[in-house]
Structure formats: structure tokens, C-alpha cells
Amino acid sequence: MKNLQKTYEVTQKVERLFEVTVTQTDFWEAVLYISTQTEFNTLSQIACADWIEEEHFLLTYILTTDARDKNLMLKLTLGREYESMPSVMTLFPQAEVMERDLHEMYGIGFEGNETLYDFVLEQWHDLPPLRREFDTLAFVHEHFAFKGGREDNKDVKVEQKRRREEAKKQKALEAAKQEAKKQETEKQETEKPKEPNTHATDAEETQDKKPDTKEAEDGQ
């Protein structure tokens, strides 16, 4: 740590995590020095973030110690125009697969790494997919067909609006039907003859019928 602090400006980010920033031209010298002269002699990860608005990638080599008690983020910016970096495979054999990954996902070249062939993607000729300008939705529309009849196939807001309107129409239709029914009943009620007369006739009829049924039962 003392060696590192003497040579580079070290910032502590959080507990046990440090940061050193170098330029692209100084990178090889720095990584060689850090891996051989300081305790950070193992590579854990090579991370890359695409800062498209600032027109560069931020490459972060995460180095760790033999004791695994501290981590160092060795950072540098790299142009986005398919630029190259020196490979660190000779210092850390595990970098081979990490560089293959970054080459495929961002299009970064690594001089000295001869295994930059297909990693996860197969025969990919499109834009490297983790670059920010890669439009996932456009790619999906271009390469895949949506199965019809699925709700998630449609724009949710349009679908919600359509549903709301449909529900409103349905409600209005129901209300109109109810209204018509109500009017119909009212109309029928007004057109009907007066109730007392009807009841009187009914009562007379039942009275007339009762003895007949009795007679019939006796006959049986």
C-alpha cells in the first residue's frame, strides 16, 4: 500500500476499497508496477461502463491482494471508437476470458489476446450489445415475431385507454338498456286495466271452480 501511495494518487472509496486513475498511455506501466511491486497482485474482474454522453468507456480493473482483504479499482477512460488496450493476460491468465467478454460486448480490442473469438454470442455481426446505442427493442422487433393475442404484445397505455373506453361504452349501453326496460314497465303499467275489477272476476272464477273440483273428487 505504501509503494502504491508513493507512486500514485490513491483515493479511498469505502472501507477496504481504493481507487487509482491512470491515462490510457500510462496504463501498462501502472498495471505492471501495481501487480509486481504492490500487494494488489491478483485480478478479480475487468468492468466496463459506457458513458456515451462523455464519449468514452470507463474501464475498471479490480485488483485484489493475496490476503483478499482489500480491493483496488484501477481506472482509465478509453475512446468509444473501437479502440484497443494492451492485454493483461501475461500478468493474469484469468484476464483472457474477461477480455473476450468485453471484446464481444463493447467491441474493445485487446492486443496480445489471440482468443477473442465468440464468447456468449454466436456469429454476431450486429453492434456490440452492451454499448448504449444498441437498441434492444429495435433488435427484438427486427428479429422476433410477437405471438398474437397476448396483452403484453400491445402498448399498455393504449390498451388501458381502449379498455376504459370499452368499459364506459358498456356501462352506457347497460344504462340505456335499464332505462328502456324501466320505460317499458311504466308503459305497461299505464296501459293495464284497473286492478280491482280484475281481482273481482278472478275471485268469482275461483269460487265457481271450487265445487266442481269437489264433485270430481267424489265421483272418483
Add this chain to the structure above:
Amino acid sequence: MDSKLIKIFHGPQHPGITGNMSVELDLLGETIKYARTHVGYLHRGFEKLVERRTVIQAFTIVCRICVPEPDPNEENFARAVEGLAGIEISERAKYIRVMVQEMSRLAAQMLWMGGQSGSIGMGTVGQWSLFDRDLMLDLFEELTGGRVYHMYTYPGGVRRDLPEGFLLRLSELLDYLEKKLPKYDSIFFDNATFKKRAIGTGVVPKEEALKNGYVGQTLRGCGIRRDLRKDNPYLVYDKLDFDIPVFDGGDVYSRALVRRGEMRESIKILRQVIAQMPAEGAIMQKLPKHRKFTLPKEDIYVATESARGEFGYYMAGDGTEHIRRMQVKGPSLIHGFTLLEKMLIDEELSNVAMIMNSLGICPPEIER
């Protein structure tokens, strides 16, 4: 290529492969002369998906990066967000998270035992261990609502408090497992067939283990005592008393013995968590509203010791509610390529499945 060599693909559809990946092998008789790992069969683009999502939206998919043990992913994600947003979690939440990590470790080791024994034709062990794993998954289901993917460890703490009597039920399960583990010794770890197959197979040279960035049992099986829970402690691991099992052989058997010891240590840790966990306290910090949960333009690296070794997350915020970049490095990336391709040379074809299981290679975290 030598005309006597036969090329075969071990996977992706093969019972002896640890997930959807393939190893291209050139064989001279039954001896492997060349090995190359192929991945890409289940690339789901998690890292790309996360760039378009807010914190809570990203949280729902990070656990899916690793099926056998999703919890280290949740823990890494939560700690990375907390580190960027400057959130400090409560003591009780830390204990609950340690409990989840250790429960997950036990479940993952049980699953590994099934795979490792299955790879040499010992089916019974797998049936036992998967049954015991299910008992742990029952507890996970009670705690989180999910058996495999828990979505429980969220930035700021954990999502739900412990159900009533949960610690008692966990304690009972630990009693049961403590009684069961010696039975695994007699059926599996002390089994003559396993010993004969595993001792001297898949040897990792000690001198290259640290330098090449190997992690987990691969290191500890070479006699190198490294464990992030001790070396770079997080949560409350520095308050807990546990040991790191180490064996010298560097082979499949040593790695198995390391795992055997770790299961006992996890039980020990869980017992301490049950005893020490504060009974009261917030489980979740007050967080900004979903759409206002922004991360500053900063980056961070966090790492968790999973059941198979160091799981690292690099995360960068950009001042908006989206995550600019989340890069995952699981233990399988180095073990599945740098180590496996080298280790398989001059091994027998029949040992490939056993070696892959022993290294704990899991393709989803390679092609995340």
C-alpha cells in the same frame, strides 16, 4: 488434428453437465487431450436489462442470475446500492441477512452433494440431500414467500420481518441436520468408491491458485485459508465465531471435505445468529419513493462469499433512477474457463462430470 483423436461434446444436453453449457473434448482413447468451454445457451442479458430498469425493477431479476444460490446476488445488489446511495442498515437487518446467507449456503451445499454424488453414480445420497434441502426451502418459503428465488434482501434491509416462531423452527431444523450430517459421512464422504474416484483427481496446483484468482473451495482445498467472511468481513460476520475448513490435497476429495466442514460451520453461525439477533429493531430503512430512488454518479465494487466462492458486483450510478452499469463476476467465470480447460487435460472422460461439480460451475453467472 491428430487423426486418432475423437472429438465429443460433453453437454449442453448431458446429465453430467452442471447447467446449459458444453465442453468440447478431444479424446485419445478415454483420455482428454484438449478441452474448450462453450457457453451461450442461456444468455438472458441480465446486465443489459438492468440498465433500463429502476432499482426495484432490477432487484426482481438479480436473484435469477444463479439458481442454486440466488441470495448472494441479492446481497451484492443490495450492498452495492446501499454503498452508492449511502444507506446504513440496522443491526437486526444485518443479522437477518447473515441468517439468509447461511441458510442459502446450507441449501446450496445440499444441492452440490446431490450433483457430486450423482456424477459418480451414487443416486441415494442425492435423494437424501435434496430432501434435506427441501426442508430448508420450506423455511425460505415461510420467510420470503418463494422457495428458490426469494427477492427478500432489498437495499435498506430486508422486505419482511421474521414470522412468529421462525427462529424456533430454524433451530429445530439445525438440530435435525446436525444429527443427519454424520450419516452423510458414512454414506458419502467416507465411502470407499468416492474416495477412490476423487482422491488425486482434478488437482489444482497450489502455487497458481492465488495468482490466477481462484476462489472458494478451490482455494481452500489447496490449503489456502481465504474466505471473504473473515478476510474482508461484511454484515456482522466479524462478530461471529466460526472456522474456515482447509484441506491440502487440491483434488476433488479435498474440495468435498471443505464443503463438508462448511456445512457444520454454517450451522454454528446460524446458532449464534439465533442467539445474538436483536429482538427489536427496524428491518428496513426509509427509502426514497420508487421513481425518486436515484443513484449518484459513482461506482463501487462489492463482494460476497457464496457457497462456491467470491461473487463480485461492480455497479455504477449516473445520477438518475436507472443503474448505468451492473457487472457480475461469479466464481464460475474463472473456474469454468481458465481452470477447467487446463485441468481437464490428461483426465479421464468419466471424471469430467465429477470435476465440474467439484468446481461448482454454474453457467448462468458466466453469461449473465
